[in-house]
Amino acid sequence: MSNWYNKVRQDTNYILEAIQKHPFITQLMDGTLPDDVFRFYINQDALYLAEYKKNLAAVGIKCNKSSETQYFLDAATGIIAVENALHQVFLKNEILDKEPSPTCELYTSYLTKIINNHSLEEGLAAILPCFTIYKEIGDYILKHQNNKDNNPYQDWINTYGGTAFEESVNKATAIVNKYANNASETILQNMEQAFIKASKLEWLFWDSAYNKEQWKI
Numbered sequence: 476m477s478n479w480y481n482k483v484r485q486d487t488n489y490i491l492e493a494i495q496k497h498p499f500i501t502q503l504m505d506g507t508l509p510d511d512v513f514r515f516y517i518n519q520d521a522l523y524l525a526e527y528k529k530n531l532a533a534v535g536i537k538c539n540k541s542s543e544t545q546y547f548l549d550a551a552t553g554i555i556a557v558e559n560a561l562h563q564v565f566l567k568n569e570i571l572d573k574e575p576s577p578t579c580e581l582y583t584s585y586l587t588k589i590i591n592n593h594s595l596e597e598g599l600a601a602i603l604p605c606f607t608i609y610k611e612i613g614d615y616i617l618k619h620q621n622n623k624d625n626n627p628y629q630d631w632i633n634t635y636g637g638t639a640f641e642e643s644v645n646k647a648t649a650i651v652n653k654y655a656n657n658a659s660e661t662i663l664q665n666m667e668q669a670f671i672k673a674s675k676l677e678w679l680f681w682d683s684a685y686n687k688e689q690w691k692i
């Protein structure tokens with residue numbers, strides 16, 4: 476049985492490497508990322524997750540098996556609740572800017588478009604990098620950092636490098652692989668395009684946070 480995720484993971488390796496080398500991630504890893512940049516990111520991430528949660532539920536509802544639907548509904552409440560709690564560690568109930576950055580708007584709108592207007596398989600492929608890339612980055616930082624005792628961003632790193640997140644990522648990946656196994660050649664191509672686009676949007680999200688992206692007008 477072929478493994479769809481392993482193939483697209485290889486095809487998008489260059490995006491993952493670009494994320495690993497991005498100053499947002501290198502400075503997060505060595506603990507020197509400016510506080511205002513991280514807070515900008517957390518703020519935008521809170522806005523992103525509020526929409527992503529709905530997208531997970533929408534994909535889940537379209538799935539054929541009730542266990543798959545249940546998984547995505549649980550993820551929409553469970554994982555997102557963990558991430559929201561993580562945000563509070565850093566934001567400390569500070570009032571959030573309610574305006575999504577252009578990139579945040581682009582990423583959430585892209586997912587909503589694919590999920591609502593395209594096939595279930597493409598929707599599944601589009602939501603997957605949000606799981607897999609964060610796990611990869613969490614694992615990567617945990618493996619390469621040498622400051623676990625005094626990195627101000629350690630709670631963030633531990634969340635995405637942790638086993639609870641890993642289990643959830645593995646389940647999501649297994650569901651997407653299952654649908655890919657039964658998909659036509661055209662659908663497989665569309666799935667790959669959606670996975671690539673969402674992976675690029677992950678890179679863009681960190682880049683936009685690093686530059687504290689604003690609406691130009």
Ligand SMILES: Cc1ncc(CN)c(N)n1
Nearest residue numbers: 520523558605606609680
């Ligand atoms: C933009 C983004 N992508 C992914 C994740 C991990 N759920 C996140 N918190 N934010």
